[in-house]
Structure formats: structure tokens, C-alpha cells
Amino acid sequence: xxxxxxxxxxxxxxxxxxxxxxxxxxxxxxxxxxxxxxxxxxxxxxxxxxxxxxxxxxxxxxxxxxxxxxxxxxxxxxxxxxxxxxxxxxxxxxxxxxxxxxxxxxxxxxxxxxxxxxxxxxxxxxxxxxxxxxxxxxxxxxxxxxxxxxxxxxxxxxxxxxxxxxxxxxxxxxxxxxxxxxxxxxxxxxxxxxxxxxxxxxxxxxxxxxxxxxxxxxxxxxxxxxxxxxxxxxxxxxxxxxxxxxxxxxxxxxxxx
Amino acid sequence: xxxxxxxxxxxxxxxxxxxxxxxxxxxxxxxxxxxxxxxxxxxxxxxxxxxxxxxxxxxxxxxxxxxxxxxxxxxxxxxxxxxxxxxxxxxxxxxxxxxxxxxxxxxxxxxxxxxxxxxxxxxxxxxxxxxxxxxxxxxxxxxxxxxxxxxxxxxxxxxxxxxxxxxxxxxxxxxxxxxxxxxxxxxxxxxxxxxxxxxxxxxxxxxxxxxxxxxxxxxxxxxxxxxxxxxxxxxxxxxxxxxxxxxxxxxxxxxxxxxxxxxxxxxxxxxxxxxxxxxxxxxxxxxxxxxxxxxxxxxxxxxxxxxxxxxxxxx
Ligand SMILES: Cc1cc2nc3c(=O)[nH]c(=O)nc-3n(C[C@H](O)[C@H](O)[C@H](O)COP(=O)(O)OP(=O)(O)OC[C@H]3O[C@@H](n4cnc5c(N)ncnc54)[C@H](O)[C@@H]3O)c2cc1C
Numbered sequence: 001x002x003x004x005x006x007x008x009x010x011x012x013x014x015x016x017x018x019x020x021x022x023x024x025x026x027x028x029x030x031x032x033x034x035x036x037x038x039x040x041x042x043x044x045x046x047x048x049x050x051x052x053x054x055x056x057x058x059x060x061x062x063x064x065x066x067x068x069x070x071x072x073x074x075x076x077x078x079x080x081x082x083x084x085x086x087x088x089x090x091x092x093x094x095x096x097x098x099x100x101x102x103x104x105x106x107x108x109x110x111x112x113x114x115x116x117x118x119x120x121x122x123x124x125x126x127x128x129x130x131x132x133x134x135x136x137x138x139x140x141x142x143x144x145x146x147x148x149x150x151x152x153x154x155x156x157x158x159x160x161x162x163x164x165x166x167x168x169x170x171x172x173x174x175x176x177x178x179x180x181x182x183x184x185x186x187x188x189x190x191x192x193x194x195x196x197x198x199x200x201x202x203x204x205x206x207x208x209x210x211x212x213x214x215x216x217x218x219x220x221x222x223x224x225x226x227x228x229x230x231x232x233x234x235x236x237x238x239x240x241x242x243x244x245x246x247x248x249x250x251x252x253x254x255x256x257x
Numbered sequence: 258x259x260x261x262x263x264x265x266x267x268x269x270x271x272x273x274x275x276x277x278x279x280x281x282x283x284x285x286x287x288x289x290x291x292x293x294x295x296x297x298x299x300x301x302x303x304x305x306x307x308x309x310x311x312x313x314x315x316x317x318x319x320x321x322x323x324x325x326x327x328x329x330x331x332x333x334x335x336x337x338x339x340x341x342x343x344x345x346x347x348x349x350x351x352x353x354x355x356x357x358x359x360x361x362x363x364x365x366x367x368x369x370x371x372x373x374x375x376x377x378x379x380x381x382x383x384x385x386x387x388x389x390x391x392x393x394x395x396x397x398x399x400x401x402x403x404x405x406x407x408x409x410x411x412x413x414x415x416x417x418x419x420x421x422x423x424x425x426x427x428x429x430x431x432x433x434x435x436x437x438x439x440x441x442x443x444x445x446x447x448x449x450x451x452x453x454x455x456x457x458x459x460x461x462x463x464x465x466x467x468x469x470x471x472x473x474x475x476x477x478x479x480x481x482x483x484x485x486x487x488x489x490x491x492x493x494x495x496x497x498x499x500x501x502x503x504x505x506x507x508x509x510x511x512x513x514x515x516x517x518x519x520x521x522x523x524x525x526x527x528x529x530x531x532x533x534x535x536x537x538x539x540x541x542x543x544x545x546x547x548x549x550x551x552x553x554x555x556x557x558x559x560x561x562x563x564x565x566x567x568x569x570x571x572x
Contacts, residue, residue, distance in 0.1 A: 164439075244562065
């Protein structure tokens, strides 16, 4: 089974994240591999161990995105594909899905696995956008994935429990962080990752015109953005035996009790 | 006035969800609201109370057994026919997924996680853990906007909607992902986390799954939902679907109570747009106090039971 895992480099969610003057994500600060993608890579490696085949990473991003690829490669995947082009920065989700779908068409995957969302956009739309473009199934929000020949079954996490969803491959699956415990890359894995092939694809390679993507081709635009005023700290009381009562007094004054 | 489509979050079991009424309220500022309901019950009275001029009813057959794709196809057909000024969906997993498919089908711009919508169709979004507020607009196609639950207060505006059944014509490509079973693992009288107006959350400081009974008790006394930090979820104290934060749910209740939660930036990501924040933590330096409107520095095992008793006394 050939598996492609979608990975993305994102600004560190623990840092101070900003938009640039033109309203696109500021990627100049600390960048990391999107956390949820580690779970996608782990799931792919487990499926590979059980069913054979290859695991290939796919990302779209600037030069620095190769750091995220190397980090994910260190966990064990075989190879990576990096879609990189000067026209791409500022691409909206619609354009991104067009580019990734074009790249996926060249990769002949039985299964595409993605993290359920990225920590920067948190848009959750990519798997369904790709499925729509490729005419294949999307099984999203999985906390469990099983493969039996060409039959794929997931447990889709819902508010009150889960749904069992099935499809035949090829398909796109997205996974939550409840699905597994990602392995830590070993020293050997890190060294090996440096030598693994990372193939670069440009828009021209994919037959997409520069005007269809990036800021120029974006289907939406940011008109203004501002730092949200920080919340100011209110009153704090030390519990000297009546902390619970003080709490309820506050809640009563605010009409919650 | 131009028609604005609202895709309802409603079911026979749960009725019309509050976010649907919020979307109707927002839609009225843009144009004349029509609601699309998937299912067999049109909820015309409830939707009419909040200004629905029309209800499009798409029967459950051929839709319920599959994941989102058939809904997107039905909506795309309707959008091509009535050419609405905008389409509003709930910013839930399913709402966003449908919106994503529509954006591709219609080559339209998509704005997710909106907290406000202006009459001209621009949307205000809270991004990066609510640290940045963005005003954005769609440049191409029909504006597809997903609204975060609890972003605005629904206001009634009585209307008598016309109910129009929709022909459901889905394709084979829409039937690829089949839902074979729906399992409810946990059902209770508590309000749903993202819709609740009060949320009481516990963190690592709660210490064990058993002690979460304290969190639940306070939530029940306040009529609220229960949430948890990631540390509490990872430690097995409480199930993942109740996680609040960066990789969990985003909540925006009137009152958020944080018990034994330090207030890491990834936790704030899911709760800092709450109207009022109250914290109990034994560490006076805990960052949660920086955003709390009221804080008690103390042991939650003493403070919370005392608060529960006090509420009972006042009841
Ligand atoms: C990519 C990424 C995504 C993440 N997503 C999320 C997310 O979605 N949600 C989330 O919550 N976190 C998330 N985190 C984790 C986050 O960084 C914190 O680790 C987590 O929020 C800590 O949870 P906590 O506050 O319960 O635990 P801690 O930080 O350990 O805090 C426990 C607190 O309890 C207090 N305490 C202990 N005992 C008592 C007592 N008896 N009485 C009163 N107070 C007591 C302590 O003083 C302390 O402040 C994410 C991290 C990363 C890297």
C-alpha cells in the first residue's frame, strides 16, 4: 500500500504568532512541524509495518519547510515531495487544495493521511477539498483506522462518541491526536533522514499558472488585522478558609448563581 | 433583498441548535434568510421565530448514510439556482467540511471561524488562539462563512417561513464514504460544550478521573458543561471530546471556570474569548490569573466543595 502523508510547517503555537502587513501568516519566527501531522506520520508507519508499501511525505511551503520534512522523515518515512514556488506564498485553502491535488495525481497513492487540522489555520477543510478534486472518499476526524485489503474503516470522533465510516481505497483520511502515540525519532533516524530523497516540484511541473495561486489568486483577502487587546487580570483573593464562599459571592454578583 | 442561506445545525434528537439561531440573526443583517435543513422535520416554527423567510427541506434518504459529500452536492445545486448573497454554516467539524467542498465545487472564497458578520458580507475572525482579530472578505464566488458557536446573542424576529422540499440528486462520488454505525458513548443532561453558556473545566490539578466528580458537580450546580485541559485528557482524567484548546474545542461561553489549570497558551487558544473567566489555582503565579476576571488562590479540593455547598445554600 502506498501512503502519502500531508505535512505542514507552522508557526510555533507556543510563541507569539502574527500576521504580516499584507495579512498573510508571518512565518519568519519559530516554525515547527504541525503537531497533528506527527500522528498522521505515525499512523502511516504503523500501516506500512502491517501491510507493506511505501510512505511518502508531501508538503507545500517555502524553503524552510524542508526542516519540517526532515523532522518527519526522521520518524521513518521513505521519501518526501516538496512543492515550492515563488508564486505560492499567501495561497488560500482553495488554491492550496488545487496544488496538493495536482501533486497527489503524480504520486499514485492508495491512501492519503493528514492531521485533522493545522495549528495555524485550524480550517479542517483540506481533506475534503482534496477528495472533492480527486473524486475519492474522505474519511475525516479518525481516532482509529483499520485497513483490510482495499477496505478502509475509521472511527470518526464526534461530540458524543464516534461514527464508523467505511470506504474503498484510494481515500483521504485525517486523524486526531487521540489515534496513537507518535514515536520519537532515534539518532539513527535523524541521521538517515538527512540522506532521504526530497523531490522538489514547481507550479510549472504541476501545470498550474502562477496567477491561480498566492496572494494574486486568493479567493479571500484580509482587509485589516489587529492584536486583540490583552485581557486584564481582575481581582484575586487568597483562600484563607472562605475562598469557595468568595467565589460564589462573585458569581452571584455577576448573576451566574 | 438578496437571499442568504443558513445551513441549519438541527436534528430530531437535539432540535434546532443555538448556533443556527445565531446564524439566522447574522444572516438578517445581510439579506433575507432562508434555512436549509437536512432531515425530515422542517422546524418551521422555531426557525420562523428567528426570521427565516423560507426553509428548504432536504430529506434524510441518501444523505444520512454518507459523510458530508451529499450535503455539499445538494447545497451546491441550490446555491447555483438561488444565487444567495452569502452562505452561513456553523464552524463545527462538519460545517467546515461541507464549506470546504462547496468552496471547491463553486470556486468560492471561504472564511472559517467567524465571530461576527457585517452587512456587506465581510467577516471578523479570531485567529492564532484569539490573539489576532482579522477582518476578511471573499474575493470570488459566493461568500461561504462558518460562524463559531456562541459568537452572538440570537434575537427573535418573527416570520412565517415557506417550506420548500428540495430534490436530492446525489452522485456516486458522494456515496464513497459510508457511515455504518453511530455510537453514543456519553450522553447526559449537560449542555454541549461549544454551545454551553457556562463551562467548568478541570486540569492536571484535579489529580484523577475520580476527582473530576468535583468539576462535574460544580458544572451541574451552575447548569454548565464540563471541559478539560489537555494535561487532564492525556492523564486519562476525562475523555478527549471535552478537551478545550488549540487541539480541542474552542468555547466562548458567558462564564468559564478553570480549576487546576495553569493557563498555557494552547489552552487559552480555546477559551480566551469567554466573556467572564474565573480561576481556582494554588499557584499565585499561574498564568491563568493574568486573564481571569476573578481568581481564588487556593487548593481546589477545599475551594470547590465549599463553593458547591454555598451554591446549594443559596438555591
Ligand atoms: C501543539 C500543542 C497543542 C496543545 N493543545 C492543547 C489544548 O488543546 N488544550 C490544552 O489544554 N493544552 C494544550 N496543549 C498543552 C499545553 O501546553 C499545556 O501543557 C496544558 O494546557 C497544561 O494543562 P494543565 O493546565 O491542566 O496542566 P499544568 O500546566 O500542569 O497545570 C496544572 C495546574 O494545576 C494547579 N494545581 C495543582 N494542584 C492543585 C490544587 N490542588 N488546587 C488548585 N490548583 C492546583 C497547578 O498550580 C498548575 O497551575 C498543547 C500543547 C501543544 C504543544
